[in-house]
Amino acid sequence: MILNDLVQIKEKELAARKKITLRCCMAAGCMSSDSKGVKEQLEKAVTEAGLQDEVEVRGVGCMKLCCEGPLVQADPQNSLYIKVTAENAPSIVAALKGGKANAAQTNPDAAFFKKQLSIVLANSGVVDPERIESYLAADGYQALHEVLHETTPKDVVVAMVKSGLRGRGGAGFPTGLKWGTVAKSPGAKKYVICNADEGDPGAFMDRSVLESDPHAVLEGMAIAAYAVGADQGFIYVRAEYPLAISRLQIAIKQAKQMGLLGAGIFESPFNFNIDLRIGAGAFVCGEETALMASVEGKRGTPRPRPPFPAESGLHGCPTLINNVETFANVPPIYRNGAEWFAGIGTEKSKGTKVFALAGKIKNTGLIEVPMGTPLRVIVEEMGGGAPDGGKIKAVQTGGPSGGCIPSQHLDTPVDYESLGKLGSIMGSGGMIVMDDSTNMVEIARFFMEFCMDESCGKCIPCRAGTVQMHHLLDKIANRKATARDLAKLEELCDMVKNTSLCGLGQTAPNPTLSTLRFFRNEYEALLQPDQFGPRGNGEAAKQPAAAKQ
Amino acid sequence: MNATIVKPGKKRLQAALDHASGDKRFKILEVHMKRHQFRHDSLIEVLHKAQELFGYLEDDLLLFVSYKLKLPPSRVYGVATFYHFFTLKPKGEHTCVVCLGTACYVKGADKVIAAVQENLKIKSGETTADNKVSLLSARCIGACGIAPAVVYDGTVTPRQTPESALEHIKKWVAK
Numbered sequence: 001m002i003l004n005d006l007v008q009i010k011e012k013e014l015a016a017r018k019k020i021t022l023r024c025c026m027a028a029g030c031m032s033s034d035s036k037g038v039k040e041q042l043e044k045a046v047t048e049a050g051l052q053d054e055v056e057v058r059g060v061g062c063m064k065l066c067c068e069g070p071l072v073q074a075d076p077q078n079s080l081y082i083k084v085t086a087e088n089a090p091s092i093v094a095a096l097k098g099g100k101a102n103a104a105q106t107n108p109d110a111a112f113f114k115k116q117l118s119i120v121l122a123n124s125g126v127v128d129p130e131r132i133e134s135y136l137a138a139d140g141y142q143a144l145h146e147v148l149h150e151t152t153p154k155d156v157v158v159a160m161v162k163s164g165l166r167g168r169g170g171a172g173f174p175t176g177l178k179w180g181t182v183a184k185s186p187g188a189k190k191y192v193i194c195n196a197d198e199g200d201p202g203a204f205m206d207r208s209v210l211e212s213d214p215h216a217v218l219e220g221m222a223i224a225a226y227a228v229g230a231d232q233g234f235i236y237v238r239a240e241y242p243l244a245i246s247r248l249q250i251a252i253k254q255a256k257q258m259g260l261l262g263a264g265i266f267e268s269p270f271n272f273n274i275d276l277r278i279g280a281g282a283f284v285c286g287e288e289t290a291l292m293a294s295v296e297g298k299r300g301t302p303r304p305r306p307p308f309p310a311e312s313g314l315h316g317c318p319t320l321i322n323n324v325e326t327f328a329n330v331p332p333i334y335r336n337g338a339e340w341f342a343g344i345g346t347e348k349s350k351g352t353k354v355f356a357l358a359g360k361i362k363n364t365g366l367i368e369v370p371m372g373t374p375l376r377v378i379v380e381e382m383g384g385g386a387p388d389g390g391k392i393k394a395v396q397t398g399g400p401s402g403g404c405i406p407s408q409h410l411d412t413p414v415d416y417e418s419l420g421k422l423g424s425i426m427g428s429g430g431m432i433v434m435d436d437s438t439n440m441v442e443i444a445r446f447f448m449e450f451c452m453d454e455s456c457g458k459c460i461p462c463r464a465g466t467v468q469m470h471h472l473l474d475k476i477a478n479r480k481a482t483a484r485d486l487a488k489l490e491e492l493c494d495m496v497k498n499t500s501l502c503g504l505g506q507t508a509p510n511p512t513l514s515t516l517r518f519f520r521n522e523y524e525a526l527l528q529p530d531q532f533g534p535r536g537n538g539e540a541a542k543q544p545a546a547a548k549q
Numbered sequence: 550m551n552a553t554i555v556k557p558g559k560k561r562l563q564a565a566l567d568h569a570s571g572d573k574r575f576k577i578l579e580v581h582m583k584r585h586q587f588r589h590d591s592l593i594e595v596l597h598k599a600q601e602l603f604g605y606l607e608d609d610l611l612l613f614v615s616y617k618l619k620l621p622p623s624r625v626y627g628v629a630t631f632y633h634f635f636t637l638k639p640k641g642e643h644t645c646v647v648c649l650g651t652a653c654y655v656k657g658a659d660k661v662i663a664a665v666q667e668n669l670k671i672k673s674g675e676t677t678a679d680n681k682v683s684l685l686s687a688r689c690i691g692a693c694g695i696a697p698a699v700v701y702d703g704t705v706t707p708r709q710t711p712e713s714a715l716e717h718i719k720k721w722v723a724k
Binding site: 028029031032033066067069198199200201202203204207239240241277278279280281282283294295296297298299300356358359360364365366396399430432434438443446447450453454456 | 588589590591592593594596597624627628631632633634635649650651652654655656687688689690691692693694695696698704705706707
């Protein structure tokens, strides 16, 4: 495979495109509403109407507005059909020729779509994830070719530093710096790992990227491997995502057949293989050292850092671990230049971020916005606010490691620093909207229960602390706690946060701390008077003001 | 789990291998292990395959895997019990997995699972006495856009309510 072959396949694919395309969403959300049946019916209807030469029915990845699925979009008519069923599929085909479609439509130019800026999701909903030709037609693998033939690994790292990309897994570590460290680490064998163990409840960005555009991740990993000098890659993906797994398997197979993975890629001396590793349902495996233990076939327990994986990772070799979205950002950066990427976003957070918008909100689905977009734009303009006239109370970001941002802070721009200041984190991108019917104490208890179940049990602060904190939260929620229990809870939060071994324990108190910070009155309203007084000295306690109500 | 799994005597191991010799599925599993060249780091992949073939991981199966991969039984047992995906108990005829991710929870998945628990008189993670239905909960299946989601026998079903869930389960129990 040389560049000419690549361009030829691309041109052949583009020439085969038909006048009209019916894009049918084939991501997991729409598949569960029978989008497969819809696609079959659309194909059948096209054949019956004799429009095979004019109309192409293409199964594509996530089309973002998941709550209205299955989605079908007709181009160039620009009509977006929602909640399509197999029965009304023929009428959509009829509508292409001036008939009337018997299916609900929505405006594809609504704020939900118009306010998005797609870099990672540029191909999502456009290319067919099960055909590599479709990705090649969208300039796929050209960045890899350019990198392999026209730049040195050192320059690749320099460009990555210049782009200002930061890790999309949550912590926001500068990607270029990480690549540079792995590249400099001595060792003949190095590894590249893609962290696709998206365990945060309420987050589905990585799943959507893998289901919609798996080749972008493979290409990103190959570029990273060239930069750091690795020849073996792993994608660690959750067992809960069967569709993502099967699409990755197809993508890897196709890339290998075309010589885009394997030995001598693009007739250069660069070799790179990617293997899949399927997780087995442990949240802690999203932590990099635990993930590597799991790839080695062991129990997924973290170990102290340093040594960091960049120096001593998988099998003791230097290892680069990045998130799915980070790798998916890589090909566009090299296609369009680091300066282009650095021009998007805020001063310290560059580029865009994909969020999974869910919860009590009208438009749920996948959104990609430039860093620094205010939460209000995301929640009210794009999300359409709370359904049924409810009022938005808080937005939860970062899953069990993040916090709740109350409605008065909705004007906060979304970037790593601003969210951190509010006691939350960017996280991997789950964004759950809560309305005024949501009980914040119960939400804190819900996340604590999650952390308690998922604690691996290696270090004591996390193993015992989460159990105790859950017990206290349970006591508060059941109106059996006193002010002293609340004080103890805060003390424990502080202890677990500062003494746990890995990210799971260190961030487990975050949801509790942030709800305590902004919704303390809800906790206090549940407290009972303490018969021994606040210090246990026998003084009758003053009833908390809120409890009188 | 009995104590024998931790320290199997020769007899216990022989019993497991005898069991294995009469079952085709063990053969398939061995082929799978061979494909991974019996490498130690393929343990999780092998257990995935084993669970796919047998439905759950019984003692003999774990002993067989440990013997073939030349790993101590404690390591195999440790890994099998560490990960939530592996189950050491047989599942019922049908499985109902209620997603309890944040988005589903906020939209009332807790009420769905409570209704099912009440109806079947079992707790999450248990199987009914007649071995018809296993009720499980998931930590997030990534279907947050269509919350609350329930997986009935591997089919993700969107926007469930306690009523719709009970209706679905009734069909299984009635049969």
